[in-house]
Amino acid sequence: MLILNNISISRGDLVIADKANLRLEKGKTYTILGPNGAGKSTLLKTIFGEVPFKGDIHYLDMPLSLKHLLKWRKPIGYMPQDTVVEASLTVLEVVLLGRLDALHMHVGDELLTEAAKMLDMLGIAHLAHRDVMRLSGGQRQLVMFAQVLLRQPEILLLDEPVSALDMHHQLNLLEHVCAYTKANHVITVMILHDLSLAAQFSDEIILLGKNNVQAQGHAEEVLTAKIISDLYNVDxxxxxxSLGLPVIRPMRKLT
Incomplete structure (x- = not known):
């Protein structure tokens, strides 16, 4: 279990979180939702150890400590919102960097096969020998997701993993996120902006706003008209x- 206890995060005079608490279990996919500026990305960065905080974060009784940051990050696969690859590498080479600790002058057949399977699973095997710099934003997003999965993480942190993808690839990636999470007993925390999509692909929703966690639970319990209207300031x-899951439809204000 990943536990965040009384977490407070500030940047200058701006309070992002004030004694927030979360309990995240293995084998579950959690989606963080909230308006712009609510601190969604900051919370992921905090869990990854990039942002100073007050309070306690524990995973399997191991505390997050800057003194032991490499050990803390070892079981984490983190895909930030803006991932930039500036080197001229092939897609396969970028994916293999996910297992940098296992790379030598000669890359073994087993690791190559594993990387190829990741690319095939995401429908981008045909891009394996393409220069990653020449790919579209959506294609690069899928490549970086394959890299993160190749790490075989125990905790998966995904910051807007489908923001640059079309509808087909959004569904494909999120299906794999959920399947991987359950099959490998992983704790997955991702950020989405599409509330209806989050309802379909989350075991639990975490709603952030007003400097704290406003709600955590199943989509049908958390995504209520009152909570959403209050947080997003919309009707x-x-x-x-057909599955009884909520579909959120913003209402246009007619004048």
Missing amino acids: IEILKD
Whole structure:
């Protein structure tokens, strides 16, 4: 279990989180939602050890400590929102960097096969020998996701992993996120902006706003008209899909 206890995060005079608490279990996919500036990306960076904080963060009874940051990050696969690859590498080479600790002058067949399977699973095997600098933003996003999975993480932190993807690839990637999380008993925490998409692909929703966690739970419990309207300052209509999950429809203000 990943535990955040009384976490406070500040940047200058700006309070991002004030004694926030979270309990995150293995084998579950959690999606963080909230308006711009609510601190979603900052929270992921805090868990990864990039942002100073007050309080306690523990994983399997190991505390997050700057003194032992490399040890803390070892089981974490982190995909930030803006991932830039500036070197002229092939897609396969970029994916292999996910296992930098296992790379030598000669890359073994087993690792190559594993990387090729990741690319095939995400539908981008045909890009394996393409220069990553020549790919579209969406294609690079899939490449970086493959790199993160090759690390075989126990904790998966994904900051807007589908922001540059079309509808087909959004669904494909999120299906793999959920399947990987359950099959490998991983703790997955991701950030999405599409509330309806989050409802489909999350075991639990975490709503951030007003310097704290406003709600955590199943989509149908958390994504209510009152909570969403208060956080996002919009009028909404909540529909139900064929599975009974909420579909959030923002309402246009007619004048």
